[in-house]
Amino acid sequence: MKILQANEQTSIKRSVDNGTEEQRKIVQKIIEDVRKGGDDAVKSYTEKFDGVQLQELKVKNEEIAEAYGQLDDSTITILQEAAENIRSFHEKQLRPSWMTTEENGSMLGQKVTPLDSVGLYVPGGKAAYPSSVLMNVIPAKVAGVKRIVITSPPDKHTCKIPPAVLVAADIAGAKEIYKVGGAQAIAALAYGTQSIAPVDKITGPGNVYVALAKREVFGDVAIDMIAGPSEIAILADESAIAEEVAADLLSQAEHDEMASSVLVTPSRTVAEKVAEEVQRQLKTLPKHEIASQSIENFGAIYVTETIEEAVETVNNLAPEHLEILTKNPMSLLGQIRHAGAIFIGRYSPEPVGDYFAGPNHVLPTNGTARFSSPLNVDDFQKKSSILYYSENALKDNGEKIAAFARLEGLEAHARSIETRLK
Amino acid sequence: MKILQANEQTSIKRSVDNGTEEQRKIVQKIIEDVRKGGDDAVKSYTEKFDGVQLQELKVKNEEIAEAYGQLDDSTITILQEAAENIRSFHEKQLRPSWMTTEENGSMLGQKVTPLDSVGLYVPGGKAAYPSSVLMNVIPAKVAGVKRIVITSPPDKHTCKIPPAVLVAADIAGAKEIYKVGGAQAIAALAYGTQSIAPVDKITGPGNVYVALAKREVFGDVAIDMIAGPSEIAILADESAIAEEVAADLLSQAEHDEMASSVLVTPSRTVAEKVAEEVQRQLKTLPKHEIASQSIENFGAIYVTETIEEAVETVNNLAPEHLEILTKNPMSLLGQIRHAGAIFIGRYSPEPVGDYFAGPNHVLPTNGTARFSSPLNVDDFQKKSSILYYSENALKDNGEKIAAFARLEGLEAHARSIETRLK
Numbered sequence: 118m119k120i121l122q123a124n125e126q127t128s129i130k131r132s133v134d135n136g137t138e139e140q141r142k143i144v145q146k147i148i149e150d151v152r153k154g155g156d157d158a159v160k161s162y163t164e165k166f167d168g169v170q171l172q173e174l175k176v177k178n179e180e181i182a183e184a185y186g187q188l189d190d191s192t193i194t195i196l197q198e199a200a201e202n203i204r205s206f207h208e209k210q211l212r213p214s215w216m217t218t219e220e221n222g223s224m225l226g227q228k229v230t231p232l233d234s235v236g237l238y239v240p241g242g243k244a245a246y247p248s249s250v251l252m253n254v255i256p257a258k259v260a261g262v263k264r265i266v267i268t269s270p271p272d273k274h275t276c277k278i279p280p281a282v283l284v285a286a287d288i289a290g291a292k293e294i295y296k297v298g299g300a301q302a303i304a305a306l307a308y309g310t311q312s313i314a315p316v317d318k319i320t321g322p323g324n325v326y327v328a329l330a331k332r333e334v335f336g337d338v339a340i341d342m343i344a345g346p347s348e349i350a351i352l353a354d355e356s357a358i359a360e361e362v363a364a365d366l367l368s369q370a371e372h373d374e375m376a377s378s379v380l381v382t383p384s385r386t387v388a389e390k391v392a393e394e395v396q397r398q399l400k401t402l403p404k405h406e407i408a409s410q411s412i413e414n415f416g417a418i419y420v421t422e423t424i425e426e427a428v429e430t431v432n433n434l435a436p437e438h439l440e441i442l443t444k445n446p447m448s449l450l451g452q453i454r455h456a457g458a459i460f461i462g463r464y465s466p467e468p469v470g471d472y473f474a475g476p477n478h479v480l481p482t483n484g485t486a487r488f489s490s491p492l493n494v495d496d497f498q499k500k501s502s503i504l505y506y507s508e509n510a511l512k513d514n515g516e517k518i519a520a521f522a523r524l525e526g527l528e529a530h531a532r533s534i535e536t537r538l539k
Numbered sequence: 540m541k542i543l544q545a546n547e548q549t550s551i552k553r554s555v556d557n558g559t560e561e562q563r564k565i566v567q568k569i570i571e572d573v574r575k576g577g578d579d580a581v582k583s584y585t586e587k588f589d590g591v592q593l594q595e596l597k598v599k600n601e602e603i604a605e606a607y608g609q610l611d612d613s614t615i616t617i618l619q620e621a622a623e624n625i626r627s628f629h630e631k632q633l634r635p636s637w638m639t640t641e642e643n644g645s646m647l648g649q650k651v652t653p654l655d656s657v658g659l660y661v662p663g664g665k666a667a668y669p670s671s672v673l674m675n676v677i678p679a680k681v682a683g684v685k686r687i688v689i690t691s692p693p694d695k696h697t698c699k700i701p702p703a704v705l706v707a708a709d710i711a712g713a714k715e716i717y718k719v720g721g722a723q724a725i726a727a728l729a730y731g732t733q734s735i736a737p738v739d740k741i742t743g744p745g746n747v748y749v750a751l752a753k754r755e756v757f758g759d760v761a762i763d764m765i766a767g768p769s770e771i772a773i774l775a776d777e778s779a780i781a782e783e784v785a786a787d788l789l790s791q792a793e794h795d796e797m798a799s800s801v802l803v804t805p806s807r808t809v810a811e812k813v814a815e816e817v818q819r820q821l822k823t824l825p826k827h828e829i830a831s832q833s834i835e836n837f838g839a840i841y842v843t844e845t846i847e848e849a850v851e852t853v854n855n856l857a858p859e860h861l862e863i864l865t866k867n868p869m870s871l872l873g874q875i876r877h878a879g880a881i882f883i884g885r886y887s888p889e890p891v892g893d894y895f896a897g898p899n900h901v902l903p904t905n906g907t908a909r910f911s912s913p914l915n916v917d918d919f920q921k922k923s924s925i926l927y928y929s930e931n932a933l934k935d936n937g938e939k940i941a942a943f944a945r946l947e948g949l950e951a952h953a954r955s956i957e958t959r960l961k
Contacts, residue, residue, distance in 0.1 A: 133758070192946060195939045206647055209639065217631065225628055230876050232910050244948040252861050281946060317910040333583040336555070336765060339910040345756060354948040361958050368955040404951045450925070454652050459752045464959060465928040468952040470944040473936060475647055476924035488739040490922040500912040502880040502898035503872070506887040514895060521894040524614060524703060526666040528825045530890040531789040536783050537886060539838055 118392045119413055120365075120385075123419035123430040129377045129485045131415060133345045136329045143302045144329040148298030151304035156311045162301040167241075169271045169296070174476040176278060176294040180236035185282035193284060199473045200251050200288045206475030207259040210494040222507030231261030232339075234314070235497060237305035238321035239282055241270035248471060252478050252492065254322050260497035263293040266316055267458050268306060270298020273318055273355050284387055299323075302332035307338045320479075320492065336353070341492065345483035346375035348415075349467060350436035350456075352427055352449070353391075355384040357442040357464065362387070363394030363468050365440055367483050370411035371404040377415035379434065381427045388418045428452045438467050456487045540788075540814045540834055542807075545841035545852040553837060555767045558751045566722045566751040571728035578733045584723040589663075592694045596734050598700060598716040603693045603709050606702035615706060621895045622673050622710045628897030629681040644929030645693065650924050653683030654761075655734070657919060658728035660743035663692035663720055668895060669707030672902050673696070675742050677716045682919035684757070687713040690728060690787055692720025712814035722743075725752035729760045742901075744916065760825040763914065767905035768797035770837075771889060772858035772878075774849055774871070775813075777806040779864040780885065784809070785816035787862060787888050792833040793826040797836035801856065803849045810840045849873045855922055859907040860889050879908045933959055 121127075138145075150158040157173065164170050185193065191197050205501050216226030237253045239246065252269065267286050278296060284292055296312055297305060302321075309315035317404035319331060331340045339521050350368040353362055366378035382388055395412060421427040428449060431439060435455035443449065446461045453459055457480030458470055471478045481489035506514075515534045522530035558566075564819060572580040573887035578596065583914075607615065648864040659667070659675045667739050672689065679687050689708050691700045700718060708716055714924030718736055721763060725745075731737035740761035771791040788800035789885045804810055817834060824830050850871060853861060857877035865871065868883045875881055878942055879902030880892055893900045928936075937960045944952035 135758075135894075156688065164849050191942070195946075197649070198939065211651065212634070215631065217594075223896075227632065227898075227915075228872070228875075228881070231874070248948055249945065270648040313953070336557075336907075339907075361955075364951070364958045368951040369948060372953040391751065398954075408951065447927070448666050450650070452652075453923070456923050458926060459650070461925065461927040463932040465926050466955045467930050468940055468944055468949075468955050469933070469936075470926050471925065473940045474645075474926050474928065476649075477927055480924075483760075485758075486921070486923070488921060493649075493922065495917065499903075499908070499910055500915065501875070501878050501908070501911050502892065502902075503883065503885050504892050504896050504898055505869070505878060505883040506891050506896065508886050509602065510803065510888040511891070514891075517620065518890055518895045520613070521617050521621065521670065522756065523672065524891055525668055527661050527790070527793060529786070529790040529793040529830065529888075530893065532820075533783075533786040533888045533890050536786045537888065 118395045118416050118418055120388050120392060120418045123381060123421045123426065125433065127379060127419055127430055127433055128484065129348050129379060129434050129436060131375055131428065133483060134348050136325045140325060141329055142513065144291070144326055144333060147300040148304040148333055149332060150310045151301050151310065159297055159301050159305055159310055161273070162299065163297060166299055167270045167274045169298060172360050174295045174297055176283065176296060180277065184283035186521045187280040188284055195252070196247060196285055196288050196291060200255060202261060202475040203251055203255045207494050211259065219510070221509045221513065223507040223510040224503070225502040227461040228503055229498050229500055231498050232317045234264035234266065234317040235318045235320065236266040236268060238302060238319060238323050238327060239267055239269035240268060240323050241272065243277035245281045247281040248432040250282055250285035251289050251322070254286065254291045254340040255496050256477065256492060257516050258290045260494045264293065264312070264316070266292050266306065267294045268297045269343045269431055284314040289307035300326045300330035300479060303327060303334060320496070322503045339497065342489055344483060346370045346377065346484060347480060348377035348379070348436050349435050349438040349440065350379045350381060351440045351442060352431050353380060353382045353387055353442040354424060354444060355387055355446040357387055359387060359390035359394045361463060361466070362391045362442060363398050364493045367398055367402060367408055368468060369438070371402060372406040372417060374407055374410040378412060379416065379436070380418040381421065382418070383421045383424050383427050385420055388420050390403060392418060431440065431456070435484045437480045437482045439487060440467060455486045457481045457491055493511050520538065540817045540838050540840055542814060542840045542842060545803060545843045545848065547855065547933035549852055549855055550746050551801060551856050551858060553799065555905060556747050558747045562747060563751055566748055566755060567610055569722040570726040570752060570755055573723050573732065581719055581727055581732055583724050584721065585693070585719060588721055589692045589799060590695045591698045593718060594716045595691070596719055598718060599770055602699065605703050606705035609702040610706055618669060618673070618707055618710050621667045622677060623672055624895060625677045626681060629678045631915050633681065637820055638925060641932070642937065643930040646925070646927040648925035650925055651920050651922055653920050654739045654740040656686035657687065657740045657742065658688040658690060659860050660741060661689055661691035662745050662748060663694065667701035667703045669703040671743070672704055672901060673711050674710065676713045677921065678914060678916050680712045682916045684919050685739070686715065687867065688728065689713050689716045690719045690724040690733070693718040697859040697944065698767060703870060704907065722748045722752035725749060725756060729756035733933040740919070746784040763918065764907065764911055766904060768906060769794045770799035770801070770858050771860040771862065773802045773862045773864060774853050774854050775802060775804045775809055775864040776808055776846060776866060778866045779809055781812035781816045783885060783888070784813045784864060785820050788838065788895050789820055789824060789830055790819060790890060791860070792830040792838060793824060796829055797837065798833045799835060801838065801858070802840040803843065803852045804896060805843045805846050805849050807842050810842050814840060828829050839906040840909070852877070857906045859902045859904045859908060861948045862889060879899045879903045879913055
């Protein structure tokens with residue numbers, strides 16, 4: 118793992134695959150076809166891309182019951198316990214509507230309302246990610262969203278959605294699940310088909326076609342962020358244990374070749390020990406190939422002069438995950454401006470948050486923690502402003518409001534006020 | 540104004556101008572040129588599109604002082620009073636960071652941090668909109684954003700930005716203002732030039748080129764919503780005064796030809812009286828042409844069987860602005876699910892909120908109130924999750940977390956936990 122000097126240009130930004138013009142055209146065509154052809158178009162694309170012929174798109178209750186039978190009881194218990202922790206954390210994000218009253222009798226406020234419906238895209242592929250189902254569905258449920266839809270491509274061999282995904286969906290409280298993947302799933306969620314009613318917001322990760330489709334439908338429905346590759350930054354001083362630091366860097370690197378694992382430390386000794394440990398631990402990893410490439414291309418150890426400079430480097434990186442492994446980690450929290458999730462101390466390695474503790478694992482990547490937040494309850498609610506002016510309030514302020522309107526050349530606005538003042 | 544029967548298809552959605560392929564290419568070229576050419580490219584586009592040759596992009600302090608001299612004292616006072624109301628309302632949106640403690644010594648929480656920098660685009664053209672400056676800058680200021688940048692195209696004749704905009708910016712607390720408009724302004728804000736440092740988020744309305752540029756840079760920086768044409772829905776019963784209802788419909792219609800003004804009422808008498816009043820009042824409006832076209836194409840009066848049906852029609856519309864003009868308007872508030880801002884009772888006509896009361900006038904348009912909120916302090920802050928697991932917490936839960944990781948095929952995640960459990 119390369120050891121470098123940190124400077125102001127130090128960045129984890131990777132160029133994200135935004136798709137080619139050709140891919141964009143393909144996605145536009147799929148969306149158009151689904152809008153016109155509905156279920157038939159969805160089924161024909163599912164046959165084409167997933168190699169599965171479907172009679173019905175919707176997952177049956179029996180399939181969900183069957184999925185429970187395919188998991189160990191201990192696995193089900195862990196999923197339930199994780200769900201409970203996630204629910205408990207997200208309930209603390211809930212905010213009430215509020216209203217203020219003024220002496221002149223006016224009232225102003227903010228009303229918080231859940232979205233009517235949301236759709237979660239769950240990618241298919243080699244592994245099933247039930248944690249992703251919990252992390253997306255539970256905040257929506259806590260927010261009060263009535264209709265929560267999941268779409269996921271069916272497996273080519275079983276023609277089904279993996280049991281862990283179905284069980285996680287059931288535990289989280291999502292009852293409406295469709296065996297549809299790719300851009301056709303996004304189109305169906307955005308515009309509806311005969312069997313899939315449209316939703317107001319679409320969340321969840323996906324491949325480049327899914328990401329392009331989300332970009333296309335953005336505006337007609339809401340979307341979450343377009344997720345980039347994952348990353349971790351570890352801020353460590355000489356008290357950090359190299360074996361643990363290396364294990365955490367590798368847990369990020371195994372995700373995919375584009376993942377980025379970065380250590381920032383004022384200690385050259387720690388830097389060198391961690392570099393060695395990474396090489397040692399890499400050898401025995403099942404995902405050796407992926408992790409090696411990630412470490413080679415997007416891994417780095419940045420050595421700084423001081424711990425303050427290390428903190429500033431972390432703020433420049435704005436990492437998705439940040440671990441603070443220093444003697445007194447809590448004392449640095451106030452200085453961290455940009456990070457998706459902050460893991461404090463050696464007993465809080467990143468996987469604690471990926472699966473179990475409660476905070477969301479859907480986090481801003483690729484430097485976007487500068488302006489974005491973890492997925493949270495607010496993402497599934499919206500606010501309405503409330504204005505109630507009393508007669509006195511309008512009498513006191515009406516002329517000023519009318520004057521302001523005329524300053525902007527909007528006479529009808531002024532008259533709307535003045536017709537009440539007569 | 541046409542009187543129709545409301546039904547489930549009743550909608551205010553207008554097809555928004557998303558630009559042509561050719562316009563998109565032009566915008567991409569401008570962005571590329573600004574990224575490469577910096578200030579020179581910005582100046583050359585400003586000459587080309589705004590007809591103004593600039594030496595310096597930045598507005599000088601003297602120009603701001605001069606702007607004060609060009610406004611009436613009473614205007615300045617109104618701007619200051621409006622700013623104070625807006626500040627006071629948005630301060631109530633502020634939320635603290637929070638942390639919970641568990642019996643096993645763990646702590647979980649959410650840290651709230653302002654964005655480092657934001658840029659506000661202020662359109663040029665016929666009228667100046669100081670209210671838009673107040674409504675965008677103040678929430679950012681309240682959120683704690685340190686660097687707030689404004690860009691706006693210079694006027695062709697004066698080579699300057701209108702005095703009301705400069706004074707509003709100064710009152711709101713934005714000190715860094717550039718005479719740049721169009722896609723070149725968005726590119727400069729997103730990627731920076733020699734004299735304009737890049738920002739983390741761009742807000743504010745603009746023409747189709749500005750909207751396309753915001754779409755292009757989305758992801759590299761955050762953007763607010765892409766605003767569509769404005770609209771109002773008025774929910775009225777037989778107690779509503781036709782003259783006032785008509786005045787309010789027209790105050791929306793004068794904005795632009797695409798604006799939509801809709802009345803929903805169970806009273807056919809009110810419907811007919813309002814239709815007459817609209818015709819009568821239209822005649823004397825300075826913006827007669829615009830308002831007539833808007834009413835003709837996107838105005839409608841929907842008559843329902845009952846007040847409940849009227850409420851449901853309003854929820855289907857999800858209007859940007861909603862006025863409730865009924866005998867007991869407050870009692871309907873709980874049933875309104877989708878609306879950007881809700882104006883209650885006859886002394887709260889929309890212009891009260893457009894300029895003065897305090898809630899934001901940047902609102903979700905074109906039905907997007909189903910899933911979007913008024914511009915607010917949250918838009919200028921982001922959250923970081925905080926996770927601190929105690930040694931006990933990891934001992935109690937570590938094996939479960941490792942098992943979950945292995946269920947998803949992520950061995951290095953499991954090892955990151957287990958290296959601490961040895």
